[in-house]
Amino acid sequence: MGSLLEKLASGARLDARQLRSVLRQLGYQMARRRGSHEQWVRSGRTFTVACHGKEVPWYLLDALRKIAEESNDETEGTTEYHD
Numbered sequence: 514m515g516s517l518l519e520k521l522a523s524g525a526r527l528d529a530r531q532l533r534s535v536l537r538q539l540g541y542q543m544a545r546r547r548g549s550h551e552q553w554v555r556s557g558r559t560f561t562v563a564c565h566g567k568e569v570p571w572y573l574l575d576a577l578r579k580i581a582e583e584s585n586d587e588t589e590g591t592t593e594y595h596d
Contacts (some may be wrong), residue, residue, distance in 0.1 A: 518581055527574060529564045535577060536560065539584050 517535050521527060527535065527546045533543075536572075541553040541560060560580065562573060 520572065521578055521581060526571075527569050528567050529562070529569055532562060532569045532573070534576065535581070536562075539581060 517527070517531055520531075520540060521535055536543075537554045539555065541555040544552045544554040544559070545572065546552075551562045551563050551564065560576070562569075
């Protein structure tokens with residue numbers, strides 16, 4: 514996919530702007546924002562981001578890495594049929 518996903522997979526830190534970009538690349542859409550908290554949704558799955566500072570906390574990045582891996586597994590497991 515994109516270089517931000519590669520950066521995330523390598524364990525590098527991301528800022529809030531980059532985190533939002535990765536969520537968009539994974540197909541998430543922002544459902545709502547309340548204060549510094551944002552809820553992003555994809556296929557009924559919600560990812561909540563607390564944007565208190567510039568750098569995203571490690572535990573949010575770990576959760577996002579797992580989601581990216583699952584998304585990659587789903588993409589690799591699909592087969593396209595052509596008539």
